[in-house]
Amino acid sequence: MANKVLSVTSRLIGAAEQSKPLQWAERKFREDPEKALGLATVASIIVKDGVGCYKYVTQSIKNEKIPEEKRKFVAALDLTNGVLMILAQIGMFFAMRKFSEPIFNKLFSKSFNKQNAKNIASKIRMQQERAGMTVSRKLNIEKDYNKVRSDALNLFKFVADIAAATIIGKRVIVPFIATPLAAKVKKRMDLHNNEASKPAEEGKNEPSNVAETASPQEVHKLDITTNNTNLLKRYYNYH
Secondary structure: OOOHHHHHHHHHHHHOOOHHHHHHHHHHHHOOOOOOOHHHHHHHHHHHHHHOOOOHHHHHHHOOOOOHHHHHHHHHHHHHHHHHHHHHHHHHHHHHHHHHHHHHHOOOOOOOOHHHHHHHHHHHHHHHHHHOOOOOOOOOOHHHHHHHHHHHHHHHHHHHHHHHHHHHHHHHHHHHHHHHHHHHHHHHHHHHHHHHHHHHHHHHHHHHHHHOOOOOHHHHHOOOOOOOOHHHHHEEEEE
């Protein structure tokens, strides 16, 4: 049984590796690992929020603990909040990608510059002399130095882009927009409910048919203030 499971699993994995989407993703990760990892991360967060939004909306519609007349309102708020979260995260992720490198250069200008590279090369030569190694006066560390800077930049961009999407976009911008929007939606729905209830209230305030058709003497005879009384029978008794 175990061998059969392993055989089926290996076939599925092998087929998946040959699929065009997976090959495309593998190529993107080889070409630009940081960008591919960032896109994959934010995409997984958006998919998770999309599924969560769907579950919240469907549960609000079917939740019997919420009054029936308010279920649509609660579901509308859940849907609005979910859509805003997804859009805000996408917007902040791609916006931050344009500014993350300039911010990195500003923050770490003293760590990564030409003068600092020369100072590092000089320190390496001094350590080689102390160790009795052959010292190269034309020591070139530019390639390794740029590699370190590139790795640091990629790490900073990944953290900054994801943080902008999940913290600023999801936890700051969305509540700032959703809270007043919810108040406006509630106000409009309350106004709609009040307008819908007006005809019923007006109907309750209308005089009864008996009072409209009966003469003043007959109304007096009916004694309508008495509860639990057959008014029609009392009316005939007076005649």
